[in-house]
Amino acid sequence: MSAVPLNPTPPARTSELSVTLLGATGSIGSSTIDLIRRSRDRYRVEAVTAARNATALAALARDLGARFAAVADPACYDELKAALAGSGIAAAAGEEALVEAAERPADWVMAAITGAASLKPTLAAAERGAVVALANKECLVCAGSLFMRRAAAAGATVLPVDSEHNAVFQSLSAGTRADVKRIILTASGGPFRSWPLEAIRQATLEQALKHPNWSMGPKITIDSASMMNKGLEIIEAHHLFDAAPEEIDVLVHPQSIVHGMVEFRDGSVVAQLGPPDMRVPIAHCLAWPARIAGANRLTFAQMTTLTFEEPDEVRFPALRLAREVLRTGQGAPTVLNAANEIAVAAFIDRRIGFPHIAALVEATLEASAARGVLREPEAIADALAVDHTARSLARDLLPEIAAKAI
Numbered sequence: 001m002s003a004v005p006l007n008p009t010p011p012a013r014t015s016e017l018s019v020t021l022l023g024a025t026g027s028i029g030s031s032t033i034d035l036i037r038r039s040r041d042r043y044r045v046e047a048v049t050a051a052r053n054a055t056a057l058a059a060l061a062r063d064l065g066a067r068f069a070a071v072a073d074p075a076c077y078d079e080l081k082a083a084l085a086g087s088g089i090a091a092a093a094g095e096e097a098l099v100e101a102a103e104r105p106a107d108w109v110m111a112a113i114t115g116a117a118s119l120k121p122t123l124a125a126a127e128r129g130a131v132v133a134l135a136n137k138e139c140l141v142c143a144g145s146l147f148m149r150r151a152a153a154a155g156a157t158v159l160p161v162d163s164e165h166n167a168v169f170q171s172l173s174a175g176t177r178a179d180v181k182r183i184i185l186t187a188s189g190g191p192f193r194s195w196p197l198e199a200i201r202q203a204t205l206e207q208a209l210k211h212p213n214w215s216m217g218p219k220i221t222i223d224s225a226s227m228m229n230k231g232l233e234i235i236e237a238h239h240l241f242d243a244a245p246e247e248i249d250v251l252v253h254p255q256s257i258v259h260g261m262v263e264f265r266d267g268s269v270v271a272q273l274g275p276p277d278m279r280v281p282i283a284h285c286l287a288w289p290a291r292i293a294g295a296n297r298l299t300f301a302q303m304t305t306l307t308f309e310e311p312d313e314v315r316f317p318a319l320r321l322a323r324e325v326l327r328t329g330q331g332a333p334t335v336l337n338a339a340n341e342i343a344v345a346a347f348i349d350r351r352i353g354f355p356h357i358a359a360l361v362e363a364t365l366e367a368s369a370a371r372g373v374l375r376e377p378e379a380i381a382d383a384l385a386v387d388h389t390a391r392s393l394a395r396d397l398l399p400e401i402a403a404k405a406i
Contacts, residue, residue: 019036019043019044020046023049023114039292043286047102048070054083061087069092098117116384122134135162137236141336146380163274166259168185179266180247181263182248182262185250190225190227192207223344232337260272282294283295325365331375335368338387339393342394343394353402
């Protein structure tokens, strides 16, 4: 657990921190840039990347004074190069270009690339000992043991950006690891928190995309509706904080004010509170161990009620699947994540219904176990191989699952 120490000794900070933004054009990247713009004298941008939005990336690179910009899609290289012509900013494209961006000499790296494409560049940043602000789930869900082991060996510092894990990280500073009884992740419950099971089974895409508190991309919003995001966060917490499955609990908290808690053995519970705004945990990581302005402050006088309830794993089976996967270990979390991505994409494309998401994930896990592909990833290539196999299985199972009445 040395990559995320309880009482960390921060790295030496200069007056200007050099930063790289992996996934600069997404929601996390945009929030990070908003914070950097407010404190331009504190930060210098080394590199920025995007999946394929070359024009937007070039505009950001110019505005931020970046030295390097890369798009993941090689087909977008010419557009990026043309948009950066005369700027002096180097342009590149492809998987190796993302790794190059991560390897450039930035003190602090925001790892916000979504999907399996995040694995190689994020690990590259960690292996050179950078401070890695981890905003993607795949590094820990697909290759958690491998990633944390290599990050620790390189002396990297991993700072969790997810609001729940960041809340736990802040709360853990109140005691020692030996004194921790349990870690509690909170969940909004999503748009279907109070819906009966039969109504959830009939939920439409439009209804699933209406999150009551957070403004997020479609994938994570659907994951919130199914509570798969909380299942993935349980797996992440296991790796980030070296916590056994039985030490990690989930509580539904509809107001999204308390983001995470740590219960210590003396009965004390330490919690982190904040508005439902990702700029809060990003600001914490960006300035750590200091503090900078983040988002609007909480107005406690306007908070009439804070409520908590146990999650229902019958209505939200993704939570059950995630816990089972964590106990299984090896490559099972990689399969869970891959199958869920295929299922969510199919739901967004209206090829399956909402309840088929969890059904496809479960069927893919069963098929993967039967074929003996749940091996522990020893290298990034292994994790990607399991991911590829799981996606192929999920696609093959999709017509069968779609035809089922659930």
